[in-house]
Amino acid sequence: MCFHNKLHQLVLFFALSELLLGNMVGRRWLPWINNPSPGSITVTSDKQEGETSSGFLGNGRKGKRAPICPVVGVSVLCLLLLLLSCGAAVYNAVPHSGPEWNGLLLENQNISGGLLTRANHLLEERGLRLQEQTGPLSADLRSADLRSADLALSLASAELAERIANLTSANLRLAWERERLLPREAVERNHTARRLLDSEEEGPRLSGANGLLGEELLREREENRRLRGEVEDLSHQLTQLQEQKRDMESVREAFRSLDLYCPVVTPWTKERICRKCPDSWRLFENKCYFFSSQTLTWSSSRAWCRTQGGDLLIVNSQAEQSFVFQSGPVPQPSCSRLWMGLSDREEEGEWRWVDGTRVLSEVQFWLSRPGLGPEPDDWKLDDPRGEDCGLLDASEQALGSWMDGSCEESYRWICEKNV
Structure with a gap:
């Protein structure tokens, strides 16, 4: 009976120690547990530290708590180890049979079950608190990720705009080079083709004008043939006149020779006396x-x-x-x-x-x-x-x-x- 009381007191002591340790860690009275090493990164801000100090002084204001899942897990593990050690000691010191031993085991099991249930409730409360605390942090992280993605998209958009500007400039330069390298005749042909396309509406009017010009051309050809016939007639007449002129010149030359070789000596009788050579010959x-x-x-x-x-x-x-x-x-x-x-x-x-x-x-x-x-x-x-x-x-x-x-x-x- 005495051993049973002592064992019961030992179990109660460890249970109270576990509860006290968990409460102190949860209220941040042991900051070295939350931040055990100088090189580790804490998620508490200056505002959270102020709220923790205010809670410690008894203002009743609760701030945001940092995640304590690792601390709770370590505490539960230590408690289970202590319970196993005590159980092993009791098992070795007390006989393993008898009503007293069976009652002790039953009471120990009940106490262990209550402790485990209490620890489970504490873990669930800590999980809910962690979810409340990690919600804003997740929103902040998502907002930061979105801002980073937006910045990356802005940079990519600026880069694409610059590439588009460069490609547009290169396209204009290539177009100018193409216009410069094209032969002048090809450019003139293109302009002529454009003018012909633009003048499709004037086709009927041009066709009418072409018909009128064709009729005028036929009349001019008829007139040309008539004038050509007149020219041929005039040329024939001119040839005849030239022949007559040559005949007249021959006659005139004959009369001149006659006057030289056979001059008239009697004007009223037209008598001539011919000689062989003219005077001075x-x-x-x-x-x-x-x-x-x-x-x-x-x-x-x-x-x-x-x-x-x-x-x-x-x-x-x-x-x-x-x-x-x-x-x-x-x-x-x-x-x-x-x-x-x-x-x-x-x-x-x-x-x-x-x-x-x-x-x-x-x-x-x-x-x-x-x-x-x-x-x-x-x-x-x-x-x-x-x-x-x-x-x-x-x-x-x-x-x-x-x-x-x-x-x-x-x-x-x-x-x-x-x-």
């Missing part, structure tokens, strides 16, 4: 020759001879060369040169008479002076175009008096015509 064989006293260029002297019904001199024999050489008077030494109807204007070195015939090799009387070379020499010192017209120098020998000279020089000339 000299007869040799069947031709008349005229030796001028004036000077002209080669072309002008030939034109004068043609007005007289003849042309410049053509030498066909040595006898004719001797006649013209001896018959040409020399008024003064500077006037000894006379134009003949000889030139190589058409082809250099190819000398031809004015009637188109070539100079015969057996009838050539070119001047050859010792030390100066033979004529023709195409001298270009006085005229860069050279010397392309033939002349006779009466101061030289009869059978060696031909020379080539510049056609623009002015000399006397010799005309000839048939009797």
Whole structure:
């Protein structure tokens, strides 16, 4: 019985110790349990510490309590260990049989069950308090997470906006580069295509105008054919008039020759006396020759001879060369040169008479002076175009008096015509 009382007192002592320890931890009278190490992080704020101090002084205000699940678990574990130790001691000291032992075990089981029930209630209260305390903390954590996520999304949005701006700038730059690299003709074709698309509404009006222009074109073509026929008729008439003019000139030339060779001696009877050569002309064989006293260029002297019904001199024999050489008077030494109807204007070195015939090799009387070379020499010192017209120098020998000279020089000339 004495042992039973002592055991009962021991159990009660440990139970009271457990309750007192739990209450002190719950009221934060043992802060070193809540924050056992200097390096650990506490979740209590300055406000919570103030509330804890106020509760300790007996103000009756309860603040937020920190989680004490670990402390309660340790306390219960220690209590269970003490109970097991006491039970083991009792089991070894007391006999294991008898009514006294059975009653002691039953009472111990009842006390242990009450203690466990009390501890369970305390744990449930601590759990509810922890849920109340962790609710705002979870809301704060969720709010912090949302703010972090919002900040991250803002940063990502800013980055995307910057990338969009960069891509837009790159797109504009590429478009400008494309416009610059496109050939001008392609750009003009595009503009033309746009104008054609824009002018689709004007299609009917343009078609009407095109029809009117087609009718006008047909009328113009008919008028053109009529005018072309008139031009052809006028050209035919002009050709006939030109032929008539040439006939009239031939008749006029015939009358002029008739007046020269057969002048009228009796005006009232129109009697004519024909002669072989006109005045100032000299007869040799069947031709008349005229030796001028004036000077002209080669072309002008030939034109004068043609007005007289003849042309410049053509030498066909040595006898004719001797006649013209001896018959040409020399008024003064500077006037000894006379134009003949000889030139190589058409082809250099190819000398031809004015009637188109070539100079015969057996009838050539070119001047050859010792030390100066033979004529023709195409001298270009006085005229860069050279010397392309033939002349006779009466101061030289009869059978060696031909020379080539510049056609623009002015000399006397010799005309000839048939009797």
